[in-house]
Amino acid sequence: MTKKFETMKTRLMALIFVELVLLVLFHFAFNKYLYIVQYILILINIAAICIMFYYIIKTHKSRVLEVSQLLGTEARDAFDYGKIGIITLDSDNTISWMSEIFDELGIEGIGEKLVDVFPSSEGVLDGNKDFATVTIKGNNYEITSMGHKQIMFVKDITELTELERVNRLNSVVLGIANLDNYEETTQYEEEQQTALIDSNIRQAVVRWADKHNMFIRRIRPDRYLLVMNEEIYQNIVSERYSILHEIRKQSREMDVNITLSLAFARQSTNLKELEDMSNKALEMAQARGGDQVAINTKGSDITYFGGSSEAVEKRSKVRVRVVAQDLGNRIKQADNVIIVGHRMTDFDCFASALGVSSIVDVYGKKAHIVINLEDTDSNLASAITEHRESFEPKHSFIDKNEAKSMMGDNTLVIMVDHHSLEQTQTPELIHKAKRIIVIDHHRRTGEFKFKPELIYIESSASSASELVVELFPYHRKNVVISKQEATFMYTGMIIDTNRFRNRSGSRTFQAAAELRKFGADLAQVENMLRDDYVDFEMRNKILSRCELFEDHYVIAAYKDEPLPRTLMSQAADEILSVREVEASFVVASVDDDTIAISSRSKGDLNVQLVMERLGGGGHFTGAATVIKNKSFNEITEMLKEAIVDVRKESE
The missing domain is CATH 3.30.450 (Beta-Lactamase)
Structure with missing residues (x-):
């Protein structure tokens, strides 16, 4: 029993004793008031019983032992x-x-x-x-x-x-700030203009670092080393990396194409590891076009912020020549060459494969192009079937089973128009290959899940066909392609640039001119891209499902039946032709449990970032994704949230 309970019990016993004494006294001395006293004592007893029960319950909840x-x-x-x-x-x-x-x-x-x-x-x-x-x-x-x-x-x-x-906030964060296109811009400028660029752009980075109490040291004319702790890093995150916007603003005012790429490495106590992580993050930021932040956190995938500017053309004739010669040397050393495209092969993918096959032919080797007509754009499949006989004397087309049987330790696998294992048409070949080359024009989506020995990714290029055409002049003898091959490559460029409306730089038109020299037939291009009446009618049905979102974005969700991916992209292109529409998104099922999104942009919204949030990727102005086991409503809401998030990041 607790001490409190013992005290209460003693008091109640004393109260009962007093009651008995009072009853005896009043019985003998004041008998006529006895009934009044009895009522009073009854009330006292009721109160005492209540108090007793209260302490019994409380005592039941009290600890008995300390x-x-x-x-x-x-x-x-x-x-x-x-x-x-x-x-x-x-x-x-x-x-x-x-x-x-x-x-x-x-x-x-x-x-x-x-x-x-x-x-x-x-x-x-x-x-x-x-x-x-x-x-x-x-x-x-x-x-x-x-x-x-x-x-x-x-x-x-x-x-x-x-x-x-405190320990977490004081952990070291290593960063690199790189001014994209700085050297190319200042190379031929007058000293006065260069000094102005340094004062307004380069010093802006220094002032930003000083404001946040970072350690900053210039390691190259266009690059700075940044050292800070986690607390400082979280502060610049809360400001949404405002320095990116500041550099863009200063560049616009000075009419120069300089942007900023930031790379951060976090959550490692090994300084050497932080250095490697920051370099890898910077490589990814620049491979994706620059003007963005890449954050490499130990134990996690690299994440990105920004990327609201189109990639600036950085490749030079010297780099193209070096890549072409390196490619030629690796082809010479290989026993055989297998060329692999991406899922749902389109004109640019197939045409660039033809171009690479023509380069392989220059070195006396036979290239084999892996093709699956069931996983190919319908217009392209029809064109391949129609012109296959004209290609076969020079090019070898095989299926994935034949490709597997040809694989050896010295087989060279060349991936064209893609760089992701998830996008490749034959991932089992990539897993098996010991020698891999990547030729692509899409922005990097992440780290490689294989080990390529040569990477040629230029996100500023309009198409893979453009990259391949530029490689033609730099081999031991000139690469010559047929009229039919040139026509297919020209078609690939036409589609990927939406008839030269998007991602078309001076190099794009130079490559197009080269293809015209080889005899590219524009009439045949138009004929291959012509839709039949069923597709025309279907595209109009898609357009009838359009919904305006946030005043400048159009989402067309077509739920009636599965659609070909090509038809979706064509509908997205057509929606974009409407005045004041900045981006278009076509949502439709491609099979029973898979819904795809095809997106296009005029340039204000980076649809690649929107699609990456939904598991896809692509270009700044054209991207796509595939989502499984989700409803149309769920995917549409996810898409809207991604659009809003990306738009906020670019503000």
């Missing part, structure tokens, strides 16, 4: 020193006892369910969590069972939490 009685004085001192509380539970997880520390915290829980007193402890009771945290009077506590399901330990971890927070 820690010192249960485990000894030394154990009590140890638990007090470690600020550890103990809770014992009944078989139904009701609290049967709590140690004295909970008195200090003002918690009375005996007789109540543990989850009612500490709701976050449910996962610990279920065995799904090793521990749970709870905040009591501003302090943090950790609840754990330590393997004993009927005993809970509650430990004050406030100091530990604060130390972890």
